[in-house]
Amino acid sequence: MNVRVGDASLADARAPGWLSRENIIAKPGFNRWLVPPAALAIHLCIGMSYGLSVFWLPLSRALSVGQPAPAACPDMGLATALFTTTCDWRVSDLVIVFSIGIVMLGLSAAVFGGWLERAGPRKAGLAAALCWGGGFLIGSAGVYLHQLWLIWLGMGLIGGIGLGLGYISPVSTLVKWFPDRRGMATGMAIMGFGGGAMIGSPLATLLINTFKTPNAAGVWQTLAVMGGLYILAMLCGAFGYRVPPAGWQPEGWTAPASKSAMITSGHVHLDKAHKTPQFWLLWAVLCLNVSAGIGVLALASPMLQEIFGGALIGQPGLGFAQLDAGQKTQIAAVAAGFVGMLSLFNILGRFFWASMSDKIGRKVTYATFFALGCVLYAAAPWAAGIGSKALFVAFFCVILSMYGGGFATIPAYLADVFGTQFVGAIHGRLLTAWSTAGVVGPFVVTAIRQAQVDAGIQGAELYTRTMYILAAFLAAGFVANLLVRPLAARWFMSDAELAAVSKAGVSKAGVSKGSVSKGGVTGAPGRAGDFGIGRGGLTTLALLAWIAVGVPIAWGIWTTLTKALILFG
Numbered sequence: 061m062n063v064r065v066g067d068a069s070l071a072d073a074r075a076p077g078w079l080s081r082e083n084i085i086a087k088p089g090f091n092r093w094l095v096p097p098a099a100l101a102i103h104l105c106i107g108m109s110y111g112l113s114v115f116w117l118p119l120s121r122a123l124s125v126g127q128p129a130p131a132a133c134p135d136m137g138l139a140t141a142l143f144t145t146t147c148d149w150r151v152s153d154l155v156i157v158f159s160i161g162i163v164m165l166g167l168s169a170a171v172f173g174g175w176l177e178r179a180g181p182r183k184a185g186l187a188a189a190l191c192w193g194g195g196f197l198i199g200s201a202g203v204y205l206h207q208l209w210l211i212w213l214g215m216g217l218i219g220g221i222g223l224g225l226g227y228i229s230p231v232s233t234l235v236k237w238f239p240d241r242r243g244m245a246t247g248m249a250i251m252g253f254g255g256g257a258m259i260g261s262p263l264a265t266l267l268i269n270t271f272k273t274p275n276a277a278g279v280w281q282t283l284a285v286m287g288g289l290y291i292l293a294m295l296c297g298a299f300g301y302r303v304p305p306a307g308w309q310p311e312g313w314t315a316p317a318s319k320s321a322m323i324t325s326g327h328v329h330l331d332k333a334h335k336t337p338q339f340w341l342l343w344a345v346l347c348l349n350v351s352a353g354i355g356v357l358a359l360a361s362p363m364l365q366e367i368f369g370g371a372l373i374g375q376p377g378l379g380f381a382q383l384d385a386g387q388k389t390q391i392a393a394v395a396a397g398f399v400g401m402l403s404l405f406n407i408l409g410r411f412f413w414a415s416m417s418d419k420i421g422r423k424v425t426y427a428t429f430f431a432l433g434c435v436l437y438a439a440a441p442w443a444a445g446i447g448s449k450a451l452f453v454a455f456f457c458v459i460l461s462m463y464g465g466g467f468a469t470i471p472a473y474l475a476d477v478f479g480t481q482f483v484g485a486i487h488g489r490l491l492t493a494w495s496t497a498g499v500v501g502p503f504v505v506t507a508i509r510q511a512q513v514d515a516g517i518q519g520a521e522l523y524t525r526t527m528y529i530l531a532a533f534l535a536a537g538f539v540a541n542l543l544v545r546p547l548a549a550r551w552f553m554s555d556a557e558l559a560a561v562s563k564a565g566v567s568k569a570g571v572s573k574g575s576v577s578k579g580g581v582t583g584a585p586g587r588a589g590d591f592g593i594g595r596g597g598l599t600t601l602a603l604l605a606w607i608a609v610g611v612p613i614a615w616g617i618w619t620t621l622t623k624a625l626i627l628f629g
Contacts (some may be wrong), residue, residue, distance in 0.1 A: 077586040081180025086302040087593025098300030099230030099249035102185055104609065105290040105297075106192050107256015109161055112215070114261045116154045118268060118277040121147050122203065124246035125273045137492045143211040144416040149208055149333045157354040159498070164220025168496025169214060171226045172221075173488025174330055181229045182325075185298025188226035189291050195219025196287030201501075203280035215283075225490070226294065227253065229301075231471045236304050239480070240313050240506035240559035242472040243422070247414025250468040252609070254407040258616035260286070288381040300605070313595040322423055324546075327479030328578065334488045336551055338477055341544050345426060346470050347493035348499075348537035352433065353463025356456060359509065360402055361395040361522075367452070367520050376447065379519055397627035398453060400620040406464040407559030413465025414472065422473035423544060429462040430538035437531035444520040453627065467494075481561065504529065 076081060086092075089472030123131040123146070133147035135138070139151045196212025201207075217397045229247045238245035264282055271278030284496045333339050356363070365388075372391040398401065415529045417425040443451040474490065475483045551563070598600070 074187045076291050079180075079183040079186060080227060081183070081299060083301060084180060084182050084302050085594055086308075089598055090214050090302055090593050091596040092304075092593065093596040093598075093602045094300060094605055095230070095237050096245065097233060097609045098185075098297040099234060100252040100609040100613075101297030102188060102229065102294050102298070103249050103252030103292050104256050104612065106223050108257075108260030108264075108286075108290075109165075109219075109223055109255040109256070111257030111261035111264065112158055112161075112256075113155075114264045114268075115279055115283075117153050118272075118279050119154055119203065119589075120149055120151050120368060120387060122277050122279065125207065125272075125277050127273070142212070143207065145206045154211070155165075157212055160212060160216030161220035161223055162498040163244045163495045164217060164491040165223040165227060167500075168221040168224030169486075169491040170224075172225060173485030174482075176225070176229060176488070176505070177232065177330070177482055178483045180303060181233045181301040184225050184229040185294065185301060188222045188229060189294030190605055191218050191222030191224075192226060193287045193289075193291030193294060196220060196283050198292060200280045200287060201455060203283060208322055208489070211492075223589070224488070224491070228488045229298075231487050232480065232482075233301060233482050234383045235302055235471060235475045235483055236308070239416075240310055241418055242475055243352060243414040243417040243469060244411075246469040246471040247411040247465075248609045249408055250414070250471070251410040251464075252613075253467070254403070254464050255613055255616055258403055258407065259612045259618050260353035262616070262619045271513065277548035293302055305591045307589070308593060309589050309590055311590040314589075321546045322421065324479055324547065324552070325517050326549075327481035327558060328486075328547065328551050329557070330485045331483040332551055333482065334489055335480050336547060338544055338547055339486070341468070341540050342473060342477070343493045344538055344540040345544070346466065346490060347424075347497045348540065349429060349433075349463065349466040350494055350497035351501035352437070353466070353528060354497055354500070354538075355526075356459065356463075357402065357406075358502035359391070359505055360399050360456075363523055364395045364398045364517070366392050366522055368447070368449055369519065373445060374392050381518065393626050395548065397624040398456075400624040401453065401457055401627060402460045403454035404620050404624070405461040409461025409464035410468035413462065414468035417469045417472060422469055422476055422528070423541060425469055426473070426541045428467070429466055430534045430541060433459055433534040434531045434538070437527045437534065440522040440527045441520070444523070447520075477544070480557070481527070481553070481610065493563050507515055525534060 074328070106467055112198065121130055131146065131148045133144070136147055136150075138153065141147070141149060166507050172184070178627040195214040195216075198218060199211045200214075201212025202214060231246060234249055261433065264286065266284055267282040268278045271281040313333040328336070366380045369380040369391070370383060373392045375385060377382075377385070378387070380388075380391075398532060413425060413429075419430075436459050440452060440455050445453060470490065471483065471487050474486050504527055508529060509523065512522050512525060
């Protein structure tokens with residue numbers, strides 16, 4: 061039988077690939093509340109990037125487990141460290157894995173953002189699973205073979221690509237599924253990224269203790285198991301993704317007349333977004349907010365110990381330098397509780413502030429971050445000076461809640477300014493601000509601290525200048541946010557351009573032109589809004605999906621709170 065080229069093309073169009081965006085368009089009856097757990101499943105896995113430090117100390121003694129002294133090579137250069145099989149690694153060489161990963165997160169999100177919009181979240185989620193989980197497997201091989209370059213390649217470079225793809229894959233999908241609650245939707249997913257280390261760190265510790273022997277650190281086995289678990293969990297998330305039909309809106313909901321000029325009803329093309337001043341103002345907003353917060357995270361534990369010293373264990377007359385080894389071990393445990401509290405508020409802030417932004421607006425929310433953050437950073441030296449541990453901890457818990465809230469609110473802010481059509485890809489490009497902040501924040505904080513140490517300053521005054529400079533960062537962010545204005549009409553796509561973008565996706569799915577309306581694909585004859593997909597609710601399947609992600613979150617919170625109680629013991 062002869063098959064014409066046109067027939068073959070039509071057959072191909074009607075049978076999109078099982079990973080394609082067209083193949084995951086939701087059908088009538090779908091429950092949109094199944095999408096946030098899918099996003100959480102991916103973000104809870106990649107969020108372990110914040111918890112990788114749990115591996116560094118065991119790996120720094122990987123060759124000398126059970127030996128009285130480390131297998132150190134004092135004159136070892138970086139090139140030697142990458143390939144040596146006889147020398148223990150230095151912590152400073154291992155920490156570079158995190159830096160590589162954060163840089164690759166921003167770069168991969170920027171480079172692959174446009175592809176994600178075309179390919180869809182399922183394909184991006186699959187790629188993220190293979191890169192992130194596969195990076196752990198490659199890292200496991202690197203530990204087993206004692207080859208540092210393999211760890212850098214797997215957990216840094218390849219894993220970092222997985223970070224970028226996994227981070228942005230749910231953003232545009234959730235924004236389109238929840239046009240009535242943009243902030244809450246993105247907050248739910250990005251909350252998972254903040255909570256990943258809260259689950260992954262104690263899990264890694266548990267596995268290391270299970271696998272270690274008198275002669276082995278147990279790290280390569282731990283990385284292998286976690287890599288396998290991450291691939292499995294992230295694949296479940298990727299295959300749980302669905303995208304709404306073009307033009308979909310919740311049943312009975314219509315977009316209200318905007319109360320704010322900041323919320324647009326138009327859409328800016330990806331190729332134009334970075335040419336607007338608003339994009340770069342929001343880039344500065346994110347970068348400055350993250351620089352201040354990540355700088356604190358980098359030194360949270362030593363900061364608390366050096367400022368309060370013996371006061372943390374009921375010895376207020378002893379400074380940090382006067383403590384003996386046993387007392388320093390005690391206050392290190394207290395400081396670990398402080399770090400746990402910061403992590404918990406980082407997570408909760410992502411959901412709280414993003415949801416709050418739906419009520420008060422994104423610009424006001426960021427103005428709150430910067431104004432309140434300035435006050436709290438400036439007040440922290442005062443709290444330290446009067447020896448109030450409770451006030452000091454409370455100030456930084458609020459600060460870290462706003463740090464997390466900034467991550468969760470920025471996707472909705474972008475959707476307000478640039479529209480939802482390309483928000484995932486635009487968000488990907490904006491995440492280069494995170495990569496920049498991941499270098500700038502810790503560098504500035506550590507450099508200032510070292511300058512103070514070199515000047516002989518100790519105790520509460522050691523971090524005073526640091527706090528004031530971080531307050532200045534937030535003051536600059538306040539100005540940048542204040543300058544964000546609605547985009548001029550010339551930046552938005554015309555109706556014809558928007559229709560062309562929609563039809564490009566429709567033609568791939570093999571939908572006839574008769575079923576395309578101005579709003580997109582008509583899910584059924586005569587329907588033009590909800591396409592048989594309502595607002596969703598609590599169904600058996602949705603309950604099971606939320607339990608699947610809720611149980612590990614609850615375990616992580618319980619573990620964190622248990623450790624944090626030491627802070628107030």
